[in-house]
Amino acid sequence: MDDTTALGAELSKINFLLENLYALVLRDMGAGAEHVAGIADEMRRQLTDLPADVHGSGPADTDQLQEVAAQRLDMFWARVRDRLASAQSD
Secondary structure (H helix, E strand, O other), X not given: OOHHHHHHHHHHHHHHHHHHHHHHXXXXXXXXXXXXXXXXXXXXXXXXXXXXXOOOOOHHHHHHHHHHXXXXXXXXXXXXXXXXXXXXXX
């Protein structure tokens, strides 16, 4: 296995764990899949309006990295919502 494959597998594992952890915590707090959109919107707002340090070589890179990060965050919350919906249907 090359380093790129190993890194991808490690990141996939961590993302899977975070998705499940968020879904379990939200479920235990009484939230359902219908509540995820509001949480996701607020996190996206904070990511784009109150960004942490973004590591890039210049403003254009920073903007591009923030947009990709926002897209990834949207995908993350979509999967959390799907996990909650799946748990609700069981």
